[in-house]
Amino acid sequence: MDGSNTQFTPHGRHLIAGEWVPGEATFHSQPAHGTAHEYSVGTPALVDRACQSAEAAFEEYASVSRERRAQFLDAIAEEMEAREDAITEIAMSETGLPEPRIRSVELPRTANQLRLFARHIREGAYLDRRHDAAMPDRQPLPRPDLKMVQRPIGPVAVFGASNFPLAFSTAGGDTASALAAGCPVVVKGHGAHPGTSEIVAEAIKAAMERCDIPPGVFSLVQGGDRDVGTSLVQHPLIKAVGFTGSLGGGRALFDLCARRPEPIPFYGELGSVNPMFLLPEAVKARGAEIGKGWAGSLVMGAGQFCTNPGIAVVAAGAEGDAVVDAAREALASAAAQTMLTDGIAKAYRDGQARFDDRNAVRPVLRTESAGREAMPNLYETDAEAYLQDHALGEEVFGPLGLVVRVSGYEEMETLARGFEGQLTATLHMDAGDTDMARRLMPVLERKAGRILVNGFPTGVEVADAMVHGGPYPASTNFGATSVGTLAIRRFLRPVCYQNIPDDLLPADLR
Template sequence: MIITGEALIGGVAVKGTGSPVRAYNPSLQQPMEPEFHTVDFDQIDQACRLADAAFDTFRALSDEKRAVFLETIGEQIMALGDVLVERVMAETGLPRARIEGERGRTVGQLKLFANLLREGSWNDVRIDKALPDRAPPRPDLRMRMIGLGPVAVFAASNFPLAFSVAGGDTASALAAGCPVVLKAHSAHPGTSELVGRAMVKAVELCGLPAGVFALLTGSGNGIGQELVRHPAIKAVGFTGSRSGGTALMAVAAARPVPIPVYAEMSSINPVFLMPRALAARAEDIAGAFAGSLVLGVGQMCTNPGLVIGVAGPELDRFANAAAQALAGGAACAMLSPGIAGSFQRGVAQLAEHADVKTLALAPQAEGKGAPALFVTSGAAFLSQHALSEEVFGPASLVVACKDMAELRQIAESLEGQLTATLQLDDGDLDEAHKLLPVLERKAGRILANGFPTGVEVCSAMVHGGPFPSTSDGRSTSVGTGAIVRFLRPVSYQNLSQALLPEVLRDNGPAVWRRREGELTRN
């Protein structure tokens, strides 16, 4: 399949009319062919209108048909073969194994949502039958979930497949019956076009309205904001920076009809080192920590950017071992020159900070990121907000607290996080029990004796957390729970069997449902 540099609107490839954009190969440090163009407002409008027009048809599909559509997308992505893998590698600087793994994750995600649709409980069917003899009589009431409407999805830079064109936001929105208008990330436009064409093919093969999916190309905040402002758009999925996410939140809140924004933005993912665990295995923890920190050149939402322990010889053991493991780390190509530049500025600020000591700082290079580790005191961390800001990349800050009370105080001071990790042994249980309620309030996922990179796609995953880790801590963007972001309940009172949606009929499909509030299969 050839990459033409076009947007995909209404199932047709069209050139944007705006400014040109090119992909950039961060390993070779050179721009790539072909030239893409930013779409104009008319093209955005057309994509959104087509999505709106497709909504009723698409959401009326049976769960089985929507499941087949999701699986067909996966098949079409696999059918792109090595052309896709090589383009992703070229556009991101990420190695083949990572990309092949991420492709597997992306296809697996689509299958997971297909299975969720077939299982059917996502409909949240509730049936309270009429009680004609009650005083006053109770009407027949039945409820189900329907999609919100067309969803604008913004692809992420750091997961060119799993959080991009056919990634988790797209898969869960489509599963919910919502057409998707996708804003491709300008750092991997070729990857986006390839996957976008696979999706258009799947739309055709399944005989769906072309408006079910559109791919918008280009760069700049203008098109994203115009997309979020469009009246046909009913929700937003976004993975990116805090500034980008909060800008979209502001646009969405200022609309005549405000809409929900699910933005996954920033997290420093604190790791708490409990005293007994630290005493027993400071070096082991340090080794695993270093491995997690440099994974994907640190370009993970769940990168462990903060480590908190009580000052003393045991924490020194950890710090020394981690510094040793990281100091020899090579500078690796980051996803884009912009990301590398931000990382190096963030590292330089920490290195020059009066209250911060550098533990490890491998030599940086243009467009690359090399591991960096710093240490500060609990008092300094508590008094200076800048020390808790995310440095996206393989850098982390150790906070040496004067005692466990200060460690808990630091936990309490943190902003919302995607994850919080405890390194603990049996003897640390009492301290962990004190910390746990704080961590529950601060994070969407709490880990014991692991590291937060590696986000399993499953039913029990929460990849989300209180603001500013996401815009909406009531949600997850990974795992089956992601579908509820794009659903709303509708109740039907005294509708005849003929008028009721099939899933609510007396002889409807055997999905899980609540009768008088009680879950049952029948």
Template sequence: MTYQPHGKHLIAGEWITSSQTFSSQPVSGDALTVSSGGASEVDRAAQAAEAAFATYGWTSRADRAAFLEAIAEEIDARGDDITRLGCAETGLPAARLQGERGRTTGQLRMFADHIRKGDYLDRRHDVALPDRAPLPRPDLKLVQRPIGPVAVFGASNFPLAFSTAGGDTASALAAGCPVVVKGHPAHPATGEIVADAIAAAIARAGMPAGTFSLIQGISHELGGAMVEHPLIRAVGFTGSLGAGRALFDLCAARPEPIPFFGELGSVNPVFILPEALTARGAALGTAWAGSLTMGVGQFCTNPGIVVAPEGPALEAFTDAAIAALSDAGEAVMLTDGIAEAYRHGVAEVASANGVQELLTATCDRRNAAPAVYKVTADAWLANEALAEEVFGPMGILVTATGPAQMLEVAQSLRGQLTATLQLDDADIEVAKPFVPVLERKAGRLLVNGFPTGVEVADAMVHGGPYPASTNFGATSVGTLAIRRFLRPVCYQDMPDALLPDDLQPS
């Protein structure tokens, strides 16, 4: 039977309405009237999550793994409806949503495997030394334990993989933390059907109803209530720098501050070294154009800045990139607001001193087309605004006098999610000074690739120094993401009968 969205919140297993509503803005089909929550809904969900934590936080790893797999199965069972609703709301093509659904269920299953292995617990044991002089040593056991209820903010650009059952939710549930999700208003029907899948998995696995809640809404009050509620112990966020910084400040200003794990964006610079540019400039230009326009540029790993040495070798790169981008045409963006912000960002860059226009973006309403600008490294270094993210398919080509000035550009960067080196074997010596600089600037360093697309794997880091993210020691993708929602606890001289299951003698 085809799923018909109803626009309600899911709180502790019950679908409920609010007196306030908003209308969705789909690319196609009818708008959905959606309940818009606030402080009262947040309090109800947080109270239910805290009550659930008394049970869920002490479930076995095997039971939680089976629960995560049940969520994946329930999402797959709704696959056709998820694609239909997601395409209508976001304008994303069906293939993209199907691939994103596979990534979403894949990371749920990945965390199930991860917690079954138990390595993440970092278990340590210092046996008692009662006869040690001058003082005896007690018996000490350490294990990572879940922190409690977690708030997750759904992302606009990934309606599945970074939203209702995305990486933040999957890693928090894997850790043993109940989750309260603020659904993104760009895709409320998609969020709702995924929440329906999680509710079905909760019933199948026999988990407490408060283990998961979804609250829909568009108000600033809702976001503030989520991060300020005293029962929320951490926050996962993917979104803009402005919104993320405001929520981060609220978390820090609480009577009891909590960690805010925000992924806030990046320009993801690409440095093309001289020999690589000479040998394969045209191919690199075409490849950059493909990465820049993937998903209409609405990826946080979009390579918005290219830094290359000026000269004849750069012309082949530029000509190939402009040719490929000229053929891209307009494409629909995720929301009217994102499209308007893109137009504004492009206009700001175009009006900056020293900026040369190579390709003009012609954007209409919710559509966007690529734009490319060129600027010397001197002019780029003199204007910090050019290093700010423009969310969409806009690129800036920064031309340098040579590797030394390219390195100066690298040193000037703020925190990034990624940084890329395009190099050939003859560039290795030139590249060596870049590595210690760029590893302090970015969470992921690439060679001879482009950063768009984030592999879901154990070794992945999707985070970086501020403002790419608010916690440089964390990642929102990969199994290391679970550590955001754990804390170490030491048990001294504790009888086995009182220890958590993960510290029981085998």
């Protein structure tokens, strides 16, 4: 490993096919604190160069053994860990996230998911290999020999996310799963943390050199206007796109992918409000505890998680009041937190203003946020008002919660059916709520990719069984996940080989 935990000073260039490439124009980062640095601006020409290099490397990389690809993923994890101090320092400066979030959560999670995919491809079950042996004597017609295996689809574009500078960005889950599948990756770095993207790209470059991986397998293009992202998703050599971000930005890129002469899949994770349904026996037994726990989940990371539980559905009455009172009390004691970017902070204030403008919404705790700092807010409405106003169901990215009061189970079920697609849905229940929960489960299964009981959805476990996706608008492909080993299936396609001699078959079928 050639990395170290020494002081890191960004050079501001793009990584394209193993070379650090400058650009003609530059931009300055806007860190939450510390020194701003200068970075080259991406262009469609640089995107084309990266995509051409990815295509040139595809056939060789697709034929690399699973063991060698696994070693490559392990090496990326090791190279990132070798740069732990430097990564932590620049990520904290750029994002304003606290040191434990970077050092103890983001970096280990990113390394662990790289190693998870290394293990997954070593085991080989993801290949879904099938074989129907020839039946030459079958009547009335013989059956040919048929073999099937999952094969990589080609170069993949990945957009870095603002809220996860490591785990959903340059070497995050989309990149890890695409590389594991055997697909080269072109990353569009997020402008909120270009220095973090650069040092992670250095780690990937070092891993490629250690493992003798073709240099075109990974490229990073920094910055640039919308034409850079547009040119990337419309480049004819790109065969799929991974994206984590806003509904508006994701939908625009999704539409571009669909309008291509050759449409390609766009795997966009676009966020959700992640409703929690508080059932009566649980509220009666521990309503204040649930309210306090909800408040803690709302303010975690300044609420800048796509799984932030933005809505709590609870019955009207004194027992439900205890939930709201406990949440309000806990939120009132929370301090201001620095948001990831000025734009995210402004969007949070705009989201709060949307609630303030509605007569059917009552403020439970209203605060003022300024600049890049965010204070928590809590509002309340009823089911009828919520169902009549689509804007109340739009995500507010930040520490804002909405209580929706219902008259009883029937209205709670009506409300559940009225929700759009979600990443998560949560039931808070005790044993006496089982019948009610059983009636809600078929509804929630159609609404969310992950269903929880007696927990809070903030935080996504990196594991085989995890699903991080859901029906639109939570994501653009309800059959996919961006977390967990099933994520690799996004970048594979089944190929059937009929009567093919063994020496012509992919190594995984021989």
